[in-house]
Amino acid sequence: MSHEILIIGSGFAACQLVKSLRKLDAQVPIRLLTADSGDEYNKPDISHAFSQGRSSAELTRLSAARFAEQYQVAIQPFTRVESIDPQARRVHTADGSHAYAQLVLATGANALVPPVPGHELLLTLNSQGEYQAAEAQLRDARRVLVLGAGLIGSELAMDLLSSGKQVVLVDQASSLLASLMPAAVSARLQACLVASGAQLRLGSGLQRLERTDEGIRAYLDDGQWVDCDSAIAAIGLRPSIELARQTGLAVDRGIQVDRHLQTSAEHIYALGDCAEISGRVLPFLQPIQLAASALAKTLLGQPQALQLPPMLIRVKTPRLPLHLAGETSGDHLDWRLSFDEQGMLAQAFDEQAQLRGFVVSEGRLQNAFALLRQLPG
16 A cells, blocks of 8 residues: 655645655655646746746746755656546556555646637736746736736736836726725725826726737727737636546535545545635635645644634735735725824724724834734634
């Protein structure tokens, strides 16, 4: 019987799990099967690559070969998993099959692309490979349309502006970061982007894209259009669950797991952007780090349930950075906002006047950890 821990994927979640396992056990055999190169890189760095002038190759922290050597793990790059046999505890690929003692799905998530006519003209930047495929076009682009004014779209828009591009930000919502906070709270960042030169087309959806002699024309559902050289889809992520679904695992928005990250099948776990924990998908670095640490102990025979404390979400918009935590959206919240030369302090309270969440900006970022301690667990 195999004693190998087999991980499908090589993104942040997979790498964190390998590092957590090696802190606890230097000998347990670990194998990574990944459809890409297997190089280690930090995906959030893509949001700042343009202003920093970094190529896709320069995002690599460790090559797959160096990572394999440093952490004593077998990595099989450019290997696509075709099926999983939970009863036999085997994973099948085009190049052969592998037995496992424990299997971890770290299959990540795919960028959402709206199914509109001309959607093939939209670029996505959800991986190093996608950035590599798009970087030449984006480097030469003077006018860039960013579809989606959420977390990633706002970060990309500011980075593109800082690199000298003309940016149009399009979103069906009437304000920035609409799923994370009310308009009154995001207004400061919105004003900063406008002052930096961004053109905002909020309350407008994308109807279709067409190639023109000068570039791309994006038609909006308000009857107007935007001309650009490149267009980026940043409207969100969809957890990669197809392999889990084919295997017969319970899936909904993501691959459903319990507090030990175990799926509905014995000896199979899920981690990272693909996992759904208690009905929530948490595509942020801190919960993935905590989950990887807990899962490493479970895989090594010391079961540890995942406990998630209140955690900071950082909006990496350098000209006006934001930190938020807790509950920051919903009509049930009573917001109290204050502004001064240091920045913004926005606090959300419930009907019992209990602090439920907050958003801080600029010099007020220093207040974040004290506020974090006041949030209910």
